[in-house]
Amino acid sequence: MSQFDDYFWRPTTAPTAWRHDDVWFNDAAIGWAVNSNGKIIHTKDGGANWVEQLHLQGTWLRCIGFANDDVGWMGSVTAEDRLYYTRDGGVRWQQVLEADLPAGAPAKICGLSVVDENVVYASGTNEPQDDSALLKTMDGGLIWSVIDLNGHATLLVDNLFINENEGWVVGGKDVVEDPNRPPRREDVKPVVLYTGDGGVSWTNQTAAVLDQFPHGEWGWKIYRLNEQTMFIALESFSAGAILRTDDGGENWRRLEINDQQGNVDLEAIGFVDENTGWVGGWGPRIDGRPSGLSSATVDGGRNWADFQDVGQYLNRFRFLGDPPVVGYASGTSIYKFSDEPLPPIKAEGIAQTVADSSGSKSAKFNLNIPSETNELNIRAFDQFGAKIGTVLYEEGPSPGSRLVEWDFTDINGEQFDPGPYILRVTMDDDSSSFLVTRTKDSSENSER
Numbered sequence: 001m002s003q004f005d006d007y008f009w010r011p012t013t014a015p016t017a018w019r020h021d022d023v024w025f026n027d028a029a030i031g032w033a034v035n036s037n038g039k040i041i042h043t044k045d046g047g048a049n050w051v052e053q054l055h056l057q058g059t060w061l062r063c064i065g066f067a068n069d070d071v072g073w074m075g076s077v078t079a080e081d082r083l084y085y086t087r088d089g090g091v092r093w094q095q096v097l098e099a100d101l102p103a104g105a106p107a108k109i110c111g112l113s114v115v116d117e118n119v120v121y122a123s124g125t126n127e128p129q130d131d132s133a134l135l136k137t138m139d140g141g142l143i144w145s146v147i148d149l150n151g152h153a154t155l156l157v158d159n160l161f162i163n164e165n166e167g168w169v170v171g172g173k174d175v176v177e178d179p180n181r182p183p184r185r186e187d188v189k190p191v192v193l194y195t196g197d198g199g200v201s202w203t204n205q206t207a208a209v210l211d212q213f214p215h216g217e218w219g220w221k222i223y224r225l226n227e228q229t230m231f232i233a234l235e236s237f238s239a240g241a242i243l244r245t246d247d248g249g250e251n252w253r254r255l256e257i258n259d260q261q262g263n264v265d266l267e268a269i270g271f272v273d274e275n276t277g278w279v280g281g282w283g284p285r286i287d288g289r290p291s292g293l294s295s296a297t298v299d300g301g302r303n304w305a306d307f308q309d310v311g312q313y314l315n316r317f318r319f320l321g322d323p324p325v326v327g328y329a330s331g332t333s334i335y336k337f338s339d340e341p342l343p344p345i346k347a348e349g350i351a352q353t354v355a356d357s358s359g360s361k362s363a364k365f366n367l368n369i370p371s372e373t374n375e376l377n378i379r380a381f382d383q384f385g386a387k388i389g390t391v392l393y394e395e396g397p398s399p400g401s402r403l404v405e406w407d408f409t410d411i412n413g414e415q416f417d418p419g420p421y422i423l424r425v426t427m428d429d430d431s432s433s434f435l436v437t438r439t440k441d442s443s444e445n446s447e448r
Helices: 205-213
Strands: 010-011 020-025 031-035 037-045 051-055 061-066 072-076 084-086 109-116 120-124 133-137 144-148 157-160 166-176 188-195 218-224 230-233 241-245 253-256 268-271 277-281 294-297 317-323 324-330 334-338 352-354 363-369 375-381 387-395 400-406 419-427 428-440 443-444
Touching: 020 166, 020 317, 020 324, 031 061, 061 109, 072 109, 072 144, 120 166, 133 157, 133 253, 188 230, 205 253, 218 268, 230 277, 241 268, 241 324, 268 324, 363 428, 387 400
Parallel strands: 020 061, 109 157, 157 218, 188 218, 268 317
Antiparallel strands: 010 334, 020 031, 031 037, 037 051, 061 072, 072 084, 109 120, 120 133, 133 144, 157 166, 166 188, 166 218, 218 230, 230 241, 230 268, 241 253, 268 277, 277 294, 317 324, 324 334, 352 363, 363 400, 375 387, 375 419, 419 428, 428 443
16 A cells, blocks of 8 residues: 555635646645736645735746745746845735846746756756856845756756755757857757756766757756756657666666657656656647646656646646645646545636637637726737737726637737747736647647
8 A cells, every 4th residue: 555545636716727837835725826827826724715916917927936935936938027036925025127237147037946946947948049148146035147058958947956066967969050040949869967066067967868868858847856866857849758867867768658648848857766657748749739638657767658637738746745745736626636525616806718719719708807908918828928919908897707719920910830829818907828720731720
């Protein structure tokens, strides 16, 4: 028998959003999350109830971390709002101004390590056209320095620092390096960059196994089980795999996801012991649409099985305790891993119903516009949170139910490429979000 035989995954009562990109808990009860509605939400009772702390209408919030119940940081992939902090548990969030950041700071913050009240590392970006760099503060954000990692990586996502000096940054590097074109995502291979001196020097711990990786694969999220064992989710549009080390990072090996559903495009990874773990992300495309499927292993990653109880469209796992006594995962909801039941789910936010538009050249969806709404704004973001354009903007929209048909152009008539898009609907001071997908032959919607 396993100590987790009586544990189950289930959604908490987190407010309705298409995706929660990150979740952080200081203990089993006190936690925060960021979601695709542009909101920071907070719970004091282990997810039974949540409150909104911050709403940034046009910003894609990516990561969040706390040093204690008061001091925390939030990073976004919207350049003008890339970094925020709080000193009072999120009652007030303050922006780190552009003027306070050094030249060469990453344009987007994809990963955060809050080591303590003074030491914070922030990594970015996931976009190959951006510079790869690491932000660092040793005095709680009064002074920031930047560590240029362009020579080591083409794109950077997550980072994990276990103290002020020792840590890892994961991403990918364009191994083709054609001087006649900019770096391309389809030519990157994973990098796991290690430093033991606070970023003065770096070692790529995957250099010796470079031939194991296909082109177009990169590191997304890193999870540390203990001093020796760590895992990294490898993202690829066409493959599913993870990295595992059992010697503290000296050697890594690639393990393929071999479940029946053929899971790919992975982002989240988490393990409760050396054998039991889960991965998830965008999942394989079904009829051209992302599926958000998840997978589980009970033998340390050698074999995998389809497993949807852990949630969909996952991006982060957090476990607390040694051994863990509770766990959380961020995806379509904030999911909880425990042996205690939760109260019934309370759906909150702007109600929206996605209509069937299979085989058409447009996406159709219903909006319920409250009376006396002053402003309606629908923004489109791509898979990685980049703001692509404004789909619809109205002042004083007519109230009531409305069927909206979108032809995958912005308000300026620019056509969007095939792919998944997250639409964020903002009505005055509230937002909700859902996923639509434009296929090569038609435009379709997936469920929220």
